[in-house]
Amino acid sequence: MTLALVLLLGAALISIAAPRMLVTLAGTSLPPGVLLAAWLGSLGGALFLGASAVVTLAWPDHAPAETAVEAVVRCLSAVSHAVQPWITETMAAVGALGVLAVVVRAVILGRRYAREQARLRTYHRDVVAIVARSRDDDVMWLAHPMPMAYSVAGRPGFVVATDGLSDFLTTGERDAVLAHERAHLRGSHHLIVTTCDILAAVFPAVPLFASAPAAVKTLVELTADQHAAQATSTATVCSALTVVSASTLSQPAGTLGLSNETSLRLRTLNISWRTRWPRLSYATAAALSVTMPMATALAGLAMISTTVCLLATTV
Ligand SMILES: [Zn+2]
Structure with missing residues (x-):
């Protein structure tokens, strides 16, 4: 459950903070390809982290990397272990239903967009084939x-x-x-x-x-x-x-x-x-746009966990 919390917090951070940061960066001299990669990395990252949080909640035992995260957020992990299993199961079920609803909506809208795009492409190809020349x-x-x-x-x-x-x-x-x-x-x-x-x-x-x-x-x-x-x-x-x-x-x-x-x-x-190694720059921008919010989420939770531990031992 601790890992799911970190993933959800990471997804929320990207979803809310990333657009403001990227709009600010658009006013700098960063190459537009790097900014585009950062936008795409943020979009993919938010989807990946959100879906991973649901998968982690539904994982039958300790999900991969759960132990490592719990080592960082020790006190909070102790609290989450005390949570009744049915609460985690309910959260996993609600999350799975949410993911299913999003997938269904994406498929319906995606098919509608694809049909419209195909219609436009065919129209252009047909008309241009008649009136244009090579x-x-x-x-x-x-x-x-x-x-x-x-x-x-x-x-x-x-x-x-x-x-x-x-x-x-x-x-x-x-x-x-x-x-x-x-x-x-x-x-x-x-x-x-x-x-x-x-x-x-x-x-x-x-x-x-x-x-x-x-x-x-x-x-x-x-x-x-x-x-x-x-x-x-x-x-x-x-x-x-x-x-x-x-x-x-x-x-x-x-x-x-x-x-x-x-x-x-x-x-x-x-x-x-101009970037000398465009592919490397784009990959770095995309990777940073996911890893930075995740690191921030983990550090934030670790700080909260430490504070809770200190308060609990002093009371
Ligand atoms: Zn253009």
């Missing part, structure tokens, strides 16, 4: 004078761009826009955004899940900008962004494009540093 590249070109590009998810996903993109932008700027869209497809950004939307619908009252869609949508744009800057240059992406953001064309629903939050994106392109 120029011996992987882009579907539309005969429209205004500059615009967007990516549509799928297997495989594809990039749609207008002739205006070639007419208004230099070759370098056009390549930057296309690199941005390809980064969305390579990074599975559509799937990440959809998953965040589903989680927000499943847990609307939990701050972490409720605030994730807006923050993650911005971060995938900033991350794609970074990839485009690596493929071309920061100055090229900045000038491409400036031109495309002036376009009055609206981006189709269910796609990821290029034309929002231009001032933030220009600022981020110019201030955020």
Whole structure:
């Protein structure tokens, strides 16, 4: 039961404190990919810790790592051992019912989102196949004078761009826009955004899940900008962004494009540093976003436990 308490406290800490910390970090020069990894780590961590707490409660004997946790939170463990077994069993049953309800809701909403996304993808593929043409590249070109590009998810996903993109932008700027869209497809950004939307619908009252869609949508744009800057240059992406953001064309629903939050994106392109080992940085950010709240939860409970012990021995 002590381990379950630590896990639950860790999940609660991530769910409430992580969004505030991550929003604060968004104002620094941290690379957007690292921040995106921290958001995804927090979302996955909150789900994992919450589910693990229920599994630990339902575990027939001492769950793995229970002994180690009890060694740290000794006094509290003595109290939890004195708790009647039926209380733990009731908590496990309530937790299992809660997990089941969440899974059912997630499946229902997930299927609804997946159907809508599939309908949009099919619509885009059918319409674009009729009106667009290929120029011996992987882009579907539309005969429209205004500059615009967007990516549509799928297997495989594809990039749609207008002739205006070639007419208004230099070759370098056009390549930057296309690199941005390809980064969305390579990074599975559509799937990440959809998953965040589903989680927000499943847990609307939990701050972490409720605030994730807006923050993650911005971060995938900033991350794609970074990839485009690596493929071309920061100055090229900045000038491409400036031109495309002036376009009055609206981006189709269910796609990821290029034309929002231009001032933030220009600022981020110019201030955020580049990580030399991106995968290692992303893994570290994701791991820290789970381990830090867990360590805080364990330390907090250990302090409470020690205080309770001291009070009990002095009384
Ligand atoms: Zn984009």
